[in-house]
Amino acid sequence: MDLSELIEIAEHERASRRSIRIRCCTALGCQSAGALSLKQRLEEAATEVERQDIEVIGVGCMGLCGNGPLVMVDPDGVLYEHVRAADAPSIVAALDGGEATAPLGDPQHPFFTGQKRIVLEHSGIIDPERIESYIAAGGYQALYHVLHEMTPADVIDVITRSGLRGRGGAGYPTGLKWATVAKSHGNRKFVVCNADEGDPGAFMDRSIIESDPHKVLEGMAIAAYAVGADQGYVYVRAEYPLAIQRLQKAIAQARRLGVLGAQIFDAGFTFRVDIRVGAGAFVCGEETALMASIEGRRGQPRPRPPYPAESGLWGQPTLINNVETYANIAPIIRHGAEWFASIGTETSKGTKVFALTGKIRHTGLIEVPMGATLRQIVEEMGGGVPDGHVKAVQTGGPSGGCIPATLLDTPVDYESVQRVGSIMGSGGMVVMDDATHMVDVAHFYMEFCKDESCGKCIPCRAGTAQMLHMLDVIRAGQATPADLEQLEQLCLMVKETSLCGLGQSAPNPVLSTLKYFRAEYEALLNHNADRATTEP
Amino acid sequence: MAARTFTINDQLVSGREGETILEAARENGIYIPTLCHLDGVTSVGACRMCLVEIEGSRTLRPACVTQVVEGMVVHTDTERLRNYRRIIIELLFAERNHICAVCVANGHCELQNLAIAIGMDHVRFDYAFPVCEVDISHGRFGIDHNRCVLCTRCVRVCDEVEGVHTWDIAGRGADARVITDMRQPWGESTSCTSCGKCLLACPTGAIFRRGATVSEMERDPTKIAFIVAARDQRW
Ligand SMILES: Cc1cc2nc3c(=O)[nH]c(=O)nc-3n(C[C@H](O)[C@H](O)[C@H](O)COP(=O)(O)O)c2cc1C
Ligand code: SF4
Ligand code: SF4
Ligand code: SF4
Ligand code: FES
Ligand code: FES
Numbered sequence: 001m002d003l004s005e006l007i008e009i010a011e012h013e014r015a016s017r018r019s020i021r022i023r024c025c026t027a028l029g030c031q032s033a034g035a036l037s038l039k040q041r042l043e044e045a046a047t048e049v050e051r052q053d054i055e056v057i058g059v060g061c062m063g064l065c066g067n068g069p070l071v072m073v074d075p076d077g078v079l080y081e082h083v084r085a086a087d088a089p090s091i092v093a094a095l096d097g098g099e100a101t102a103p104l105g106d107p108q109h110p111f112f113t114g115q116k117r118i119v120l121e122h123s124g125i126i127d128p129e130r131i132e133s134y135i136a137a138g139g140y141q142a143l144y145h146v147l148h149e150m151t152p153a154d155v156i157d158v159i160t161r162s163g164l165r166g167r168g169g170a171g172y173p174t175g176l177k178w179a180t181v182a183k184s185h186g187n188r189k190f191v192v193c194n195a196d197e198g199d200p201g202a203f204m205d206r207s208i209i210e211s212d213p214h215k216v217l218e219g220m221a222i223a224a225y226a227v228g229a230d231q232g233y234v235y236v237r238a239e240y241p242l243a244i245q246r247l248q249k250a251i252a253q254a255r256r257l258g259v260l261g262a263q264i265f266d267a268g269f270t271f272r273v274d275i276r277v278g279a280g281a282f283v284c285g286e287e288t289a290l291m292a293s294i295e296g297r298r299g300q301p302r303p304r305p306p307y308p309a310e311s312g313l314w315g316q317p318t319l320i321n322n323v324e325t326y327a328n329i330a331p332i333i334r335h336g337a338e339w340f341a342s343i344g345t346e347t348s349k350g351t352k353v354f355a356l357t358g359k360i361r362h363t364g365l366i367e368v369p370m371g372a373t374l375r376q377i378v379e380e381m382g383g384g385v386p387d388g389h390v391k392a393v394q395t396g397g398p399s400g401g402c403i404p405a406t407l408l409d410t411p412v413d414y415e416s417v418q419r420v421g422s423i424m425g426s427g428g429m430v431v432m433d434d435a436t437h438m439v440d441v442a443h444f445y446m447e448f449c450k451d452e453s454c455g456k457c458i459p460c461r462a463g464t465a466q467m468l469h470m471l472d473v474i475r476a477g478q479a480t481p482a483d484l485e486q487l488e489q490l491c492l493m494v495k496e497t498s499l500c501g502l503g504q505s506a507p508n509p510v511l512s513t514l515k516y517f518r519a520e521y522e523a524l525l526n527h528n529a530d531r532a533t534t535e536p
Numbered sequence: 537m538a539a540r541t542f543t544i545n546d547q548l549v550s551g552r553e554g555e556t557i558l559e560a561a562r563e564n565g566i567y568i569p570t571l572c573h574l575d576g577v578t579s580v581g582a583c584r585m586c587l588v589e590i591e592g593s594r595t596l597r598p599a600c601v602t603q604v605v606e607g608m609v610v611h612t613d614t615e616r617l618r619n620y621r622r623i624i625i626e627l628l629f630a631e632r633n634h635i636c637a638v639c640v641a642n643g644h645c646e647l648q649n650l651a652i653a654i655g656m657d658h659v660r661f662d663y664a665f666p667v668c669e670v671d672i673s674h675g676r677f678g679i680d681h682n683r684c685v686l687c688t689r690c691v692r693v694c695d696e697v698e699g700v701h702t703w704d705i706a707g708r709g710a711d712a713r714v715i716t717d718m719r720q721p722w723g724e725s726t727s728c729t730s731c732g733k734c735l736l737a738c739p740t741g742a743i744f745r746r747g748a749t750v751s752e753m754e755r756d757p758t759k760i761a762f763i764v765a766a767r768d769q770r771w
Contacts, residue, residue: 016644121762180726281708283708298704298705302580302581303580303581303598303601352540450709450710451708451709452708452709453703453708453710454708454709454712455686455707455708455710455711455712456580456582456625456686457581457582457583457584458582458583458584458627458628458685458686459584459623459624459627461631461686461709461710461712462627462628462631462710463627464666464709465631465710466630466661466662467707469662469664473662486660489623490623491617493620493623496595496596496620497584497587497620497624498584499581499582499584532618
């Protein structure tokens with residue numbers, strides 16, 4: 001495989017396209033609403049009318065998953081929502097002046113126009129099951145460019161200057177992490193893609209893989225070249241069968257074309273990728289637990305240092321990044337560090353993908369430039385709460401916090417979100433309306449953390465169980481003001497003493513709701529009760 | 537091996553390169569409470585009893601796995617650490633059923649000793665009173681999950697010293713339990729050699745000698761380090 005062959009594939013793919021393309025979302029959200037039978041009916045309908053200029057293709061997520069199945073017709077850009085299989089003939093007939101029975105969507109809605117698509121640039125546009133479709137969109141050219149025209153140090157320099165930070169939650173500078181792995185000594189090095197995505201309400205990474213798997217693979221290959229690795233692993237949870245299937249297909253296709261495997265682009269670079277399927281424990285998203293799981297051991301975190309960059313898989317230097325982080329790599333190489341650094345805010349560059357859910361009119365997946373305000377996201381793009389008002393926005397899942405409606409003008413970047421007591425997290429964004437009781441919210445997340453605690457360290461194992469119990473007592477109206485104080489103390493203790501990020505952040509939903517909605521806790525307290533503490 | 541000079545609790549101390557804060561502190565006669573640490577087996581930093589403050593470090597660090605660094609300033613006995621250690625011990629007492637007065641390890645229990653050293657006179661949390669099993673299927677030993685603190689000392693000693701790996705952990709969080717083999721009763725374990733090292737390693741009354749009654753489980757966990765030293769010096 002060389003560049004001319006790659007360009008040939010791209011040109012052939014583009015030339016064989018028909019002028020009218022009916023794009024049908026076949027990502028999981030729309031699949032669960034019946035997109036597969038819809039796609040089949042669309043194909044049948046297109047065949048029936050015997051027109052050679054129509055084609056039906058399955059594409060990845062278009063974003064507005066809550067209104068799925070979605071169908072988009074090119075080149076006119078007509079969007080249909082909530083499409084049933086029975087609507088298919090009318091959609092094809094509409095191309096000849098008929099009337100479609102499916103509701104029309106508005107592609108000019110702020111939900112779409114407010115986005116800036118880098119990670120999701122191909123999502124909903126290309127066919128994720130065909131590598132040719134990715135190549136036609138310019139795919140794997142960044143990898144070619146890197147292998148033939150850049151040294152590993154050049155690549156790291158570009159990523160560093162781009163200002164990209166890890167999208168897995170903590171926002172660690174990606175270039176710095178790559179540089180550390182590149183400098184570490186080992187017999188072998190590994191590159192790992194973290195697609196565990198365990199936060200309730202989050203589906204960004206699943207959607208990225210389902211919609212554009214090659215982009216993640218290309219990012220991993222570039223990373224492997226930069227740090228000197230020859231083996232990659234994608235760690236995906238078993239609950240994501242479609243993502244796994246598409247990834248398997250993508251890896252097989254990439255190997256067949258020689259863009260993965262030995263001697264990629266005849267540049268003396270070898271990189272293989274394998275999938276490791278996790279059993280769905282939230283803690284296995286934590287990097288040291290994830291690596292233990294890949295090695296076949298119990299998925300439990302271990303103290304750091306040593307960091308994976310120094311001693312990771314089988315004791316070798318290992319680069320571990322999130323799906324979305326890798327998906328940013330090829331665009332940065334293609335357009336340059338300066339381009340990427342010009343998007344976003346001073347400290348947070350580029351875009352962030354959010355899974356917008358909860359009490360909101362338009363649920364789905366959006367990608368916005370860093371620094372967009374919560375108000376823009378929730379009220380303009382998301383269309384606000386259907387009936388009622390926004391009370392709070394939860395970001396960061398069980399590790400994050402609730403931001404009250406009064407702070408909706410907070411720009412979404414790592415530092416600002418942290419300043420108001422939450423975290424950017426991996427991209428879950430749950431909107432809550434006035435009917436939501438914040439103590440219930442805290443309870444929900446604490447129950448999640450208690451169930452997902454691995455049990456290794458005492459503060460998290462016994463602390464989450466105890467905090468959950470205390471929230472139960474509060475909800476039952478049996479807690480005293482002293483109990484509330486004790487809960488706060490325990491929160492601080494668990495935060496400061498737990499071994500890994502799960503325990504360290506488990507108290508955040510309680511602490512942030514206490515900070516902004518303390519009155520709701522206090523209203524539940526029993527000021528007359530004198531609850532005796534347990535005597536030994 | 538190069539020496540490292542640093543400060544613990546305003547006292548200038550020396551340690552060796554690669555040594556942990558815990559080791560250096562002990563050599564210098566400074567006490568840091570521990571529970572999951574056991575001389576002779578790998579440290580896992582799990583119980584968090586040994587957390588110390590290091591000036592300039594944002595987070596508390598476990599002394600049992602943190603290496604000494606030239607010039608570091610360590611505090612092992614601050615108000616905050618004392619408070620957190622007490623909460624850890626209280627959480628353990630509330631988590632399972634520790635009724636010292638009728639326990640085989642009464643008077644010889646590391647958990648009890650820690651509670652006394654910390655001055656824990658009562659537990660401020662509600663007890664969970666979980667239903668826990670007692671397995672006395674093994675001919676010589678028994679395991680009482682009511683007393684287990686999940687320190688994994690038994691797991692590590694059996695794996696690393698006896699080389700058997702009879703013990704492991706099953707389940708997650710509060711449901712986690714130490715298990716033998718594939719969660720068979722201990723007596724049906726085909727791997728256990730009945731060496732008794734787990735019994736030596738256990739800090740509480742969880743693993744006991746059958747026939748032992750209240751306060752009779754006296755044992756000397758330092759023997760593990762002795763066995764390891766003896767093994768390592770043979771060639
Ligand atoms: C409990 C816990 C769960 C985590 N889950 C994920 C996850 O699902 N996906 C992810 O990318 N990172 C997760 N992380 C963060 C990873 O440990 C790691 O920091 C990240 O994968 C690094 O990638 P990045 O630098 O690209 O963000 C989790 C961390 C913790 C503590
Ligand atoms: S903080 Fe929780 S999840 Fe992390 S190691 Fe401790 S018990 Fe396990
Ligand atoms: S008696 Fe020895 S072999 Fe048996 S479980 Fe205990 S340590 Fe392992
Ligand atoms: S049985 Fe004893 S040694 Fe094993 S984990 Fe429980 S308390 Fe620790
Ligand atoms: S899954 Fe179809 S639009 Fe997101
Ligand atoms: S002794 Fe260090 S964490 Fe348990």
